[in-house]
Amino acid sequence: MDKSSSDLRVVKTRAAIQSHFLELLLQKNFNEITVIDIAKAANIGRGTFYLHYIDKFDLLEKVMEEGLSETVSHFQPETYFDNGRAIPDRMIHFVLSMFGHFRENERFFRAMLFNKGIPNFKSRMQQLFLSKFRREISSMVPMTSGVDPITMEILPVFISSGMIGLVEWWFRNNMRISEKDMARKIFQVMTRGPLQTLGFTIEEKNEH
Amino acid sequence: MDKSSSDLRVVKTRAAIQSHFLELLLQKNFNEITVIDIAKAANIGRGTFYLHYIDKFDLLEKVMEEGLSETVSHFQPETYFDNGRAIPDRMIHFVLSMFGHFRENERFFRAMLFNKGIPNFKSRMQQLFLSKFRREISSMVPMTSGVDPITMEILPVFISSGMIGLVEWWFRNNMRISEKDMARKIFQVMTRGPLQTLGFTIEEKNEH
């Protein structure tokens, strides 16, 4: 049923397809890429493509999946909080290693983030961040037991979404900011909040 | 060259196309929608479609553009800051009216945010938020003149991206949180920051 992926030929063909597909994605809109293009670029017969993937959407799906699950494996579960205290070093270290991973897989992330025809990628990446932050936050129940449930839902959404935006921005600016600086800035915003980071004093109001 | 859009027939056809297109987007993947589908749904000849749009991508583009520029018109330029003080009421009011607009145009935003074949929409929406926040933040130069430039760039990115995530989340949860509550929560996170909102005390470190 499944092609024995230990066969050298299979490995080669799939690698060729995926690699040239990424290359094409960096050059033109996913909508405009045909199976013919892919086969031509990868130097394989068009029929061969269909021996491995259902269609180009399937290929995209597989490539995405693979790249993202590799990314996930860099989410080692650490404890960033210690009874409401602590944080800084471990948190910064986490963000640092994330951005390292992004830099190492620049081709993949550029293709996925910036190709105009690819839907969904940011959503799926956000999903990863989201479940990471959700796990993180809900694991500190003793600390956050007083916080209202809506806030508990909203925060990881806001954070994960904001993080994706930052990653995208970082790539768009050709990664000119060092991973270390990114980590520091993010830590700062997380702890002091956007407005205080900008130097504003907040006029307190009755909460809740 | 351009069809006189005062002609009733033109107005009718375009309205029919756009409306049924939205309907189709709510039902199935953009990739799977054909011009044939659209023409059939809108009860027009297939050729007629091409008298108004180049192809389905062009149609999507126009619909997006229209919806987004209407959204933009709700971004009245207000001053939320008064010499580093102030904020609360006006800011909350702004977010409040935004979410009101989202609720009123639910069909449009649902189609654009959740259809799996549509790329780009979130990016473009974020672009809107981004330029809004950039304008806002850079207009308070006296206040923020001490803030380092990287932070000045990163913050609006983080905020706008986070906001998009919240909007998406809000729709996905069938808008069960009132606009007022959303506005309050967002204000809270903006001012106190994610971690303080969760009740954490931050162990200070040397900044910069």
Place this chain on the structure above:
DNA sequence: ATCGTTACTGAACACTGTGTTCAATAATTA
């Protein structure tokens, strides 16, 4: 109400890309 204009219809057209099939060939494993 009539007339001139213009949008719509529907069928036909060539064309591009899809996904499948099949016998022949090449590469791989054991």
Place this chain on the structure above:
DNA sequence: TAATTATTGAACACAGTGTTCAGTAACGAT
């Protein structure tokens, strides 16, 4: 080396595209 299996390349029917054109219907202006 033999047996297996992946790849090739050509052919096939098919779906959808984008354009054309003569005929018809709807519109705006007077």
